[in-house]
Amino acid sequence: MEDLILELKQEIIAALNLEEMSPEDIDADAPLFGDGLGLDSIDALEIIVLLEKKYGIKLSNASEGKAIFTSIRAIAEYVSQNRKK
Amino acid sequence: MDDIVITGMGAVCSIGDCCYEMLKTMRADLFGIRDNEYFSSEFQGLPAGILDVSDSNLKLISRVEDDEEVSRTQLMAQWALREALETGYVHTQKACSDRPLKVVLVNGTTVGGMDLTEQEFSQLRQGEGNADCMLTHDCGATTEAIARHFGNTFSEWVTVSTACSSGANAIALGAELLRSGRADIVVAGGTEALTRFHMSGFNSLMILDHAPCRPFDKNRAGLNLGEGAAYVVMEREELAWKISGKMAAFGNCVDINAYLSGYGNACDAFHQTATSDNGEGPFLAMTEALQMAGLKAEDISYVNAHGTGTPNNDLCESVALRRVFGEKMPPVSSTKGYTGHATSAAGAIETIISLLALQHDFIPMNRGWKEPGEGLVCPAMDCHSFASLEHVMCNSFGFGGNDTSLIFSKKPTAASGQDLPDTDNGICELARVEISDTAQLSDVSEFVKPMEARRMSRLMKAAVLSSMRALKEAGVDTPDAIITATAYGAIELSERLLNQLCDGETLKPTWFMQSTHNTIAGELAIRTRCHGYNITYSQGDRSLQWAMDDARRLIRQGKCRTVLVECHDETTPLFRQLMERVGRPCQEEEVKSLAIVLSCGKSSL
DSSP states (O other): OHHHHHHHHHHHHHTTTTTOOOHHHOOOTTBBTTSOOOOHHHHHHHHHHHHHHHOOOOOHHHHHHHHHHHHHHHHHHHHHHOOOO | OOOOOEEEEEEEETBBSSSHHHHHHTTTTTOOOOOOOOTEETTTTEEEEEOSOOHHHHHHHOOOOOOOOOOHHHHHHHHHHHHHHHHTTTHHHHHOOOSSSEEEEEEEOTTTTTHHHHHHHHHHHHTTTTTGGGGOSSSSHHHHHHHHHHSSSOSSEEOOOOOHHHHHHHHHHHHHHHHTSSEEEEEEEEEEEEHHHHHHHHHHHTTSSSSSSOOOOTOOOOOOOOEEEEEEEEEEEEHHHHHHHHHGGGOOOOOEEEEEEEEEEOOOOOOOOEEEEOHHHHHHHHOOOOHHHHHHHGGGEEEOOOOOOOOHHHHHHHHHHHHHHEEEEEEEOOOOHOOOBBBBGGHHHOOOOHHHHHHTTTTOOOOOOOOOOOTTOOOOOTTTOOOOOOOEEEEEEEEGEEEEEEEEEEETTTTTTOOOOOSSSSSEEEEEEEOGGGGGGGGGGGGSSSHHTTTHHHHHHHHHHHHHHHHHTTTTOOOSEEEEOSSSSSSHHHHHHHHHHHOOOOOOOOHHOOOSSSSSHHHHHHHHTSSEEEEEOOOGGGGGHHOOOHHHHHHTTOOOOOOEEEEEEEOHHHHHHHHHHHHHHSSSSSSSEEEEEEEEGGEEE
């Protein structure tokens, strides 16, 4: 799980162009949206695209994404249970 | 100032290949035709309002050789324009006039010739294939090709590109050109062919319904894209009467279909792709249009809503409608359940629908609606209805927060013929900033937080940097209007997205939402909290001139004291190579951005 968390952090930094951040700067349990990392709805779409491309996970709508993407750890758990590749 | 009258109409879209066919489809029960399944044609597995005519047949109709490279956007425009020019007797009017008439085409489009470019791109990127499509790739070149198809009919042409409100803004701009005397007759509207490019882009934003769309319904789940073209012929009433007298010899006269009594252009200044919760932009656009027409909210007999079917648009538009109309809500309907969302052509297609409603006294049905939802207006659902309509409002909202509302009336309103001031008190330039070096772009951090800058394209950074510097130098926090000019728009992002399309990847949402020409003006409006007039011109190397003329007009009319005018373009190695191949070399600089702050004069600031 820790490997997957690190991988996700790296992928998200690249997909969202968080240039000045390194994986250590992101707390795996902190909220991604709003007060935590400060991501927004466009970032949620980017993460949805990322999950499809990297892990073969297809989400049907954006609100489904928002419910899953509460923290990096939550995404990692979802990915490990649902990944197709 | 004369009243502006609509004297001709032409349209093609998924529900008809002329205005009369569209009327028949919407009044299906009266005309006894089958209620078609407009979204039966599937495009990438998604329902879409497709015009059921192949490119080859479109060429046949347009009398274009089958092997000629002509975009679908252009072909549909030519078809609709022919109907508009004929019903408006434009050629007869020209022949009967005792002086040469200036006929101007104002065209709204965003995808331009993308349908051809995307077909060729996998070859083009390898230095192969037929690069001729580059000659009509951009919006301005598409409009020029459309205008030239009609020989010497048009003396001038211009493209307005404000995404999904382009068609409506073209019509509003057309009225201004008539009022300022720049045109005697305007043919205005929009055209947009469905492309894999924007279908995939909207899909990556997850706002497409996988079933036929359900505007204003509790369970609405997004929009269906559509395609088509529509145009209206407009002129000053005085000219229409004068020429009509002379045309009597030919056995016909100029028909006055309706009056364009008001229009409002505002910017939501909230988000690139979402509408604000309080619907500020839509509210301001509708209010401005009412004010111009000298009408009260209760005078409106029907509203043709933007009503895309996305959860966000329909709720925010409902909020804005309630702010404008309160308890006296007129019948409202979205007709996108018939046509799909034809993006840049939508405002023009819905103008035609509004005009048909006004002429034939009926309220188009909100196809697809079943269940009322919290906070949503309950739309009109009776396609048998007859109602006496006097004034019809037609809403169009776009990405970048570009919101426009038009009002058409059976009779002239008290205010519509009133004169606007036209005084030149010495318009002056308060600041001018130019950026043409990519090394400077990191300076954007002076104005933009890193979390915001991370998703900005190169062109966007240049535009924000030049504009914010110019505004700072001019001592202006919030300009009264923002007018952008660009020949090619976001070339770098378009190229990346085309690469993704060729490689079968999902398009990157961040890139797609910045790929329309009007994202820059939208972003600048957000940064400067400017809810005022907001428009984007894309007419090749004449774009900046059109933008400056528009800014001066706003200042002369006393509508604005300060206007931000900017012009931005960029290039990539591949784009430069392709343009060289077709003998149209483009700029050397990777980015070039110019921002100017115009003012009505320092003393009055």
